[in-house]
Amino acid sequence: MAFSPLVDELVESLRCLPGVGQKTAQRMAFHLLERGRSGGVRLSEALSTAMSDVRRCDSCQNFADTPVCGICENPARHTGTLCVVESPSDLLAIEQAGDYRGSYFVLMGHLSPIDGVGPEEIGIERLLQRIEAESVKELILATNPTVEGEATAHYIADRLDGRNVLITRLAHGIPVGGELGYVDGFTLTHAFRGRKPLAD
Known part of the structure; x- marks a missing residue:
């Protein structure tokens, strides 16, 4: 069932976010329309400002x-x-x-x-x-x-x-608190190649 064109457009717009499919986009849209309108307005203003004013740093590209x-x-x-x-x-x-x-x-x-x-x-x-x-x-x-x-x-x-x-x-290898039995072979290989003397 189709909703109004405005609701459909809101749902489709939310789908541009990574990991957001049709159902998640609908849930977000309905939440904003049902009980989050002030948050939705703030979100739209923040998005509009960020899309127009955020740029890349001339030095580091951040x-x-x-x-x-x-x-x-x-x-x-x-x-x-x-x-x-x-x-x-x-x-x-x-x-x-x-x-x-x-x-x-x-x-x-x-x-x-x-x-x-x-x-x-x-x-x-x-x-x-x-x-x-x-x-x-x-x-x-x-x-x-x-x-x-x-x-x-x-x-x-x-x-x-x-x-x-x-x-x-950067060193690659076993995370602090990790156990060897749960580490994949690729990570373990990197850990062996990056080994260093034990500090005093």
Whole structure:
């Protein structure tokens, strides 16, 4: 049964969100219309403002509403260390951990030739220019441990071959509190390859 065109349009609009199918979109739409209208108005205003005003930082490509984001403008950040991540959510995860105090570069994706995503689409040239301009001493490749993430990390490392930049990769392996019997073979292989001496 079809609803009014306005309700149908609301449901279809909500389906653009990841993981939201027809039933979930209907449930969201009905909730907003039945008892969440003030929240719906606030949501629509926030969406409208964000879609028109949020841009990419000129320096790191992260989401920002100013030409340069707050992290890049912070003089307390160590500019000699640059961490490369695939997405703003990866940057947020590192920031929430609270230990890293360097700068970032957000690729907004990874290399995927089959999907037509090459070095130009993720800003590799901008990354290389920034490394040169800021005399970066250490580049941390924090791309995801997927086939595409590994390929992206290796491509960046190859492009920096011969430059005086220390290239490091985030350790991959067994999570704290994990048990070997439940770890998949791929993760276990990475853990063995990344082993290091036991600290005193």
